[in-house]
Amino acid sequence: xxxxxxxxxxxxxxxxxxxxxxxxxxxxxxxxxxxxxxxxxxxxxxxxxxxxxxxxxxxxxxxxxxxxxxxxxxxxxxxxxxxxxxxxxxxxxxxxxxxxxxxxxxxxxxxxxxxxxxxxxxxxxx
Amino acid sequence: xxxxxxxxxxxxxxxxxxxxxxxxxxxxxxxxxxxxxxxxxxxxxxxxxxxxxxxxxxxxxxxxxxxxxxxxxxxxxxxxxxxxxxxxxxxxxxxxxxxxxxxxxxxxxxxxxxxxxxxxxxxxxxxxxxxxxxxxxxxxxxxxxxxxxxxxxxxxxxxxxxxxxxxxxxxxxxxxxxxxxxxxxxxxxxxxxxxxxxxxxxxxxxxxxxxxxxxxxxxxxxxxxxxxxxxxxxxxxxxxxxxxxxxxxxxxxxxxxxxxxxxxxxxxxxxxxxxxxxxxxxxxxxxxxxxxxxxxxxxxxxxxxxxxxxxxxxxxxxxxxxxxxxxxxxxxxxxxxxxxxxxxxxxxxxxxxxxxxxxxxxxxxxxxxxxxxxxxxxxxxxxxxxxxxxxxxxxxxxxxxxxxxxxxxxxxxxxxxxxxxxxxxxxxxxxxxxxxxxxxxxxxxxxxxxxxxxxxxxxxxxxxxxxxxxxxxxxxxxxxxxxxxxxxxxxxxxxxxxxxxxxxxxxxxxxxxxxxxxxxxxxxxxxxxxxxxxxxxxxxxxxxxxxxxxxxxxxxxxxxxxxxxxxxxxxxxxxxxxxxxxxxxxxxxxxxxxxxxxxxxxxxxxxxxx
Numbered sequence: 001x002x003x004x005x006x007x008x009x010x011x012x013x014x015x016x017x018x019x020x021x022x023x024x025x026x027x028x029x030x031x032x033x034x035x036x037x038x039x040x041x042x043x044x045x046x047x048x049x050x051x052x053x054x055x056x057x058x059x060x061x062x063x064x065x066x067x068x069x070x071x072x073x074x075x076x077x078x079x080x081x082x083x084x085x086x087x088x089x090x091x092x093x094x095x096x097x098x099x100x101x102x103x104x105x106x107x108x109x110x111x112x113x114x115x116x117x118x119x120x121x122x123x124x125x126x
Numbered sequence: 127x128x129x130x131x132x133x134x135x136x137x138x139x140x141x142x143x144x145x146x147x148x149x150x151x152x153x154x155x156x157x158x159x160x161x162x163x164x165x166x167x168x169x170x171x172x173x174x175x176x177x178x179x180x181x182x183x184x185x186x187x188x189x190x191x192x193x194x195x196x197x198x199x200x201x202x203x204x205x206x207x208x209x210x211x212x213x214x215x216x217x218x219x220x221x222x223x224x225x226x227x228x229x230x231x232x233x234x235x236x237x238x239x240x241x242x243x244x245x246x247x248x249x250x251x252x253x254x255x256x257x258x259x260x261x262x263x264x265x266x267x268x269x270x271x272x273x274x275x276x277x278x279x280x281x282x283x284x285x286x287x288x289x290x291x292x293x294x295x296x297x298x299x300x301x302x303x304x305x306x307x308x309x310x311x312x313x314x315x316x317x318x319x320x321x322x323x324x325x326x327x328x329x330x331x332x333x334x335x336x337x338x339x340x341x342x343x344x345x346x347x348x349x350x351x352x353x354x355x356x357x358x359x360x361x362x363x364x365x366x367x368x369x370x371x372x373x374x375x376x377x378x379x380x381x382x383x384x385x386x387x388x389x390x391x392x393x394x395x396x397x398x399x400x401x402x403x404x405x406x407x408x409x410x411x412x413x414x415x416x417x418x419x420x421x422x423x424x425x426x427x428x429x430x431x432x433x434x435x436x437x438x439x440x441x442x443x444x445x446x447x448x449x450x451x452x453x454x455x456x457x458x459x460x461x462x463x464x465x466x467x468x469x470x471x472x473x474x475x476x477x478x479x480x481x482x483x484x485x486x487x488x489x490x491x492x493x494x495x496x497x498x499x500x501x502x503x504x505x506x507x508x509x510x511x512x513x514x515x516x517x518x519x520x521x522x523x524x525x526x527x528x529x530x531x532x533x534x535x536x537x538x539x540x541x542x543x544x545x546x547x548x549x550x551x552x553x554x555x556x557x558x559x560x561x562x563x564x565x566x567x568x569x570x571x572x573x574x575x576x577x578x579x580x581x582x583x584x585x586x587x588x589x590x591x592x593x594x595x596x597x598x599x600x601x602x603x604x605x606x607x608x609x610x611x612x613x614x615x616x617x618x619x620x621x622x623x624x625x626x627x628x629x630x631x632x633x634x635x636x637x638x639x640x641x642x643x644x645x646x647x648x649x650x651x652x653x654x655x656x657x658x659x660x661x662x663x664x665x666x667x668x669x670x671x672x673x674x675x676x677x678x679x680x681x682x683x684x685x686x687x688x689x690x691x692x693x694x695x696x697x698x699x700x701x702x703x704x705x706x707x708x709x710x711x712x713x714x715x716x717x718x719x720x721x722x723x724x725x726x727x728x729x730x731x732x733x734x735x736x
Contacts, residue, residue, distance in 0.1 A: 001211055012202065042204070102346050109570070
């Protein structure tokens with residue numbers, strides 16, 4: 001599996017289209033993968049977790065996330081321009097971070113996961 | 127039996143009409159519950175080649191695991207990969223080659239219902255029959271099933287064969303044991319605490335669908351995976367929750383065996399008749415041979431006792447076999463050859479290895495068949511593959527090297543009537559965590575320069591070799607020793623000391639001293655090393671300060687020691703990183719005899735190079 005990791009960033013860029021609407025304070029993610037299992041596109045809390053863990057957004061930002069399984073589009077709405085900018089910046093680095101983190105983690109010796117202590121914890125609930 | 131030793135016998139470079147050919151580009155993924163004879167629902171993920179015409183029937187590869195058959199990935203990874211990405215490139219290659227691939231959570235694990243009292247329970251093994259019946263009733267099935275796996279899943283593949291289901295045509299078992307007592311739990315009668323504790327804890331967490339523990343063991347899996355994949359139709363995860371609730375009845379391996387000393391002790395108090403042997407494949411040799419299905423059996427010289435298992439299968443089973451012993455870690459994901467520590471990637475690549483596996487199944491299913499047994503083995507230091515149809519290989523003989531004064535190892539027998547060395551057991555001696563006994567956790571196996579480790583051990587070293595020396599097989603050590611205590615353990619390391627004084631690990635072996643009796647009874651399976659029964663009736667505590675013979679085998683290996691290097695035997699009384707301490711208290715002083723009456727020695731299996 002690890003041999004897939006170096007290509008990950010490119011796959012993200014090819015598979016997920018990001019569209020921003022600054023006026024509406026909206027960011028849309030269109031997932032182009034065809035065979036997503038119904039229910040698997042994600043839940044709003046999973047999208048928020050992704051932004052927190054891989055986008056590095058640690059401050060509390062109230063996001064309104066809508067998941068449309070028919071169109072495979074996830075819509076994230078922010079409350080104001082400042083928060084929009086924070087999320088927009090986070091999204092620009094998110095694929096790269098998610099890729100690099102996986103590569104870094106796969107190179108860590110067992111028992112030496114200390115380098116991830118600042119990453120925080122994932123929500124383990126489905 | 128004829129001998130066939132080909133010096134360029136790389137099993138991964140063999141090409142014939144059965145070699146892997148890509149027929150399909152992509153595959154579909156679906157999942158379902160299959161109901162067993164007792165009503166327990168077993169979770170299955172099904173991967174089928176895309177573009178398969180309704181008329182075409184294909185064979186199935188069955189993979190039964192206790193480590194989650196499929197994963198619910200975290201976002202954003204779930205948007206690009208599917209639930210079986212963990213098995214890449216196995217599924218891609220098998221489906222491309224025209225196989226259906228079926229991943230199963232064994233009962234009590236993953237998203238399957240039920241509970242487990244221990245690994246490879248009778249019910250778990252019988253599930254294989256129901257699963258094969260289900261598979262072969264599918265519209266795409268051609269009625270043939272093969273099974274493969276590494277480690278636990280290698281065990282399940284072999285256990286499946288003991289059912290003698292006529293539709294199971296071949297199995298492939300990698301890095302698995304068939305006598306778990308000595309293969310990984312109590313090798314030499316010494317309890318492998320570190321691994322069993324970790325494995326037991328890890329299993330418990332997995333069965334409760336907790337992935338946090340992965341952060342320490344395999345951090346990338348913690349980042350990538352949220353847990354086990356639910357069955358697709360279980361959209362509200364209610365079935366998954368019910369299944370996990372049932373797993374709360376699972377028994378933890380460590381809790382049940384941490385106090386075991388003897389092979390014939392019950393491993394679960396609740397099931398009086400269940401002993402190690404009852405759940406060990408060697409006990410079912412007759413069943414395995416009934417249908418004479420071909421077996422592909424493989425492992426590494428460096429991983430637990432699994433190379434010896436490959437050899438034992440080769441010696442004991444009449445089934446046609448391809449047996450392979452290489453120089454990688456558990457499952458062949460990483461290189462582990464101590465003679466080539468800077469090798470960046472494992473050889474063969476996973477892709478090349480899997481293509482060879484597919485070719486083997488193609489041969490078994492598509493008419494070629496397999497009639498004979500061939501063992502391919504890699505000689506480290508020489509960096510060459512060899513093959514043989516007999517074991518030990520032709521030309522092998524045991525060469526004695528005696529312990530002498532001044533820490534010398536020599537071919538001459540000691541002549542002095544007196545001579546012995548005292549070793550106060552250093553309980554700080556250890557092998558770290560990246561060794562053969564932690565190997566089954568999938569960690570790297572890395573025996574780096576042992577110079578520093580050797581400072582805590584008692585050493586016997588030869589003079590510089592005048593010629594290259596090939597060692598292939600099991601070294602056997604015979605020690606005459608006394609101890610200040612009734613109980614204890616001996617760990618023997620065979621090493622290669624190069625011109626610069628770097629110490630290269632070759633192999634090792636160990637024995638808890640109360641198990642020292644070499645049994646004269648017939649062992650339950652043919653073995654090359656002295657037979658210790660580990661039965662309660664054969665326990666023989668030492669009489670303090672009285673000389674006893676301690677004779678045991680080291681794990682099989684194949685290395686070439688270069689001219690100018692030296693052979694070393696390093697002796698310890700403990701491995702604090704992995705094994706339980708023997709005795710539990712006290713600091714024994716071990717006296718190793720090396721005189722005319724008691725000549726301690728090691729027998730090294732050398733291969734004539736002429």
